[in-house]
Amino acid sequence: MGYPNKRLGFLGPEGTFTEEALLSQKDLLGFELIPFITIDSVLDALNSGAIDLGFVPIENSIEGTVSATIDSLVFDYDLTIVREVILDIHLQLLGLRGATLSDIKEIWSYPHALGQCRKFTANNLPNAVTNASTSTAEAAKMVALKNDGAIGAIAPRVSGKIYDLSVIAENIEDHKGNQTRFFLVQKDGIPPSTGHDKTALVCFQLSDTPGSLFSILAEFYARTVNLIKLESRPSKEGLGDYCFVIELEGHVSDPIVTDALMSLKRKLPEIKFLGSFPNMTDPKGLPLESDASDPSRIWINKIIDRIQGSF
Numbered sequence: 001m002g003y004p005n006k007r008l009g010f011l012g013p014e015g016t017f018t019e020e021a022l023l024s025q026k027d028l029l030g031f032e033l034i035p036f037i038t039i040d041s042v043l044d045a046l047n048s049g050a051i052d053l054g055f056v057p058i059e060n061s062i063e064g065t066v067s068a069t070i071d072s073l074v075f076d077y078d079l080t081i082v083r084e085v086i087l088d089i090h091l092q093l094l095g096l097r098g099a100t101l102s103d104i105k106e107i108w109s110y111p112h113a114l115g116q117c118r119k120f121t122a123n124n125l126p127n128a129v130t131n132a133s134t135s136t137a138e139a140a141k142m143v144a145l146k147n148d149g150a151i152g153a154i155a156p157r158v159s160g161k162i163y164d165l166s167v168i169a170e171n172i173e174d175h176k177g178n179q180t181r182f183f184l185v186q187k188d189g190i191p192p193s194t195g196h197d198k199t200a201l202v203c204f205q206l207s208d209t210p211g212s213l214f215s216i217l218a219e220f221y222a223r224t225v226n227l228i229k230l231e232s233r234p235s236k237e238g239l240g241d242y243c244f245v246i247e248l249e250g251h252v253s254d255p256i257v258t259d260a261l262m263s264l265k266r267k268l269p270e271i272k273f274l275g276s277f278p279n280m281t282d283p284k285g286l287p288l289e290s291d292a293s294d295p296s297r298i299w300i301n302k303i304i305d306r307i308q309g310s311f
């Protein structure tokens with residue numbers, strides 16, 4: 001089933017990890033999927049209404065947060081995160097057919113991917129020059145276009161197939177268990193609570209006084225709201241001035257989360273809500289898949305139906 005006239009933009013071109021993560025989401029395949037050349041251009045198109053949904057990388061387990069994504073969400077646009085998707089990442093050194101490791105003098109890739117293979121590059125290609133491209137697949141596409149055996153791309157295996165490159169060295173990431181998290185973003189609308197959700201927000205400090213971070217965290221501690229991620233980002237106002245990006249367990253409509261956010265708002269006028277979405281990083285917490293005919297679903301629905309407003 002398609003979604004007539006509904007457009008979903010993602011970091012392309014064809015063959016990126018972002019596309020692979022997107023294609024794992026079967027319910028999104030009915031959208032018109034449109035590759036964009038940069039993360040900024042995806043989010044800009046979403047903000048202007050040219051597309052209905054955006055899909056972008058947010059964080060890698062080796063290299064950390066993708067600044068282009070978090071900074072756009074925090075500073076540039078009012079967009080809402082509606083889903084997270086996790087993908088295992090294996091990086092390949094790709095080159096022209098027949099090229100070998102000793103031929104490679106230049107390596108291109110997205111900076112996060114270059115960073116995930118820093119040790120491999122230092123040990124195996126110490127004299128190669130590394131260059132940033134707008135995505136891994138863009139690097140593979142460029143190697144094919146330049147048709148130069150001295151240039152390699154660090155990219156997904158599938159991009160080698162698409163752009164007709166061969167694998168010179170495989171699975172060259174420096175750490176096992178390499179994973180990247182992606183966000184599905186839309187302009188407005190929050191998915192309903194599943195019972196296993198995360199909420200993301202940004203707190204802008206009123207002033208740099210002792211205990212200002214503590215007083216934010218105290219609101220969550222007091223209500224036993226579990227924090228999943230806490231990151232300070234430069235506020236762009238000057239060195240030493242930061243904002244705090246927080247991800248916590250729970251949905252904005254869960255009473256303890258609602259209560260914690262209201263108390264925070266009384267303390268800090270500048271809080272930006274970034275979204276509530278199903279938690280996919282805690283395997284114990286994944287929502288149980290079920291449809292209306294699942295006996296356990298029928299049983300629990302009968303109980304839920306008995307909930308009364310008031311006496």
Ligand SMILES: O=C(O)C(=O)Cc1ccccc1
Pocket residue numbers: 011015016017018019057060089110112113134135136137180
């Ligand atoms: O999606 C891609 O291919 C990208 O270039 C971004 C990226 C880079 C490295 C790991 C995950 C996503």
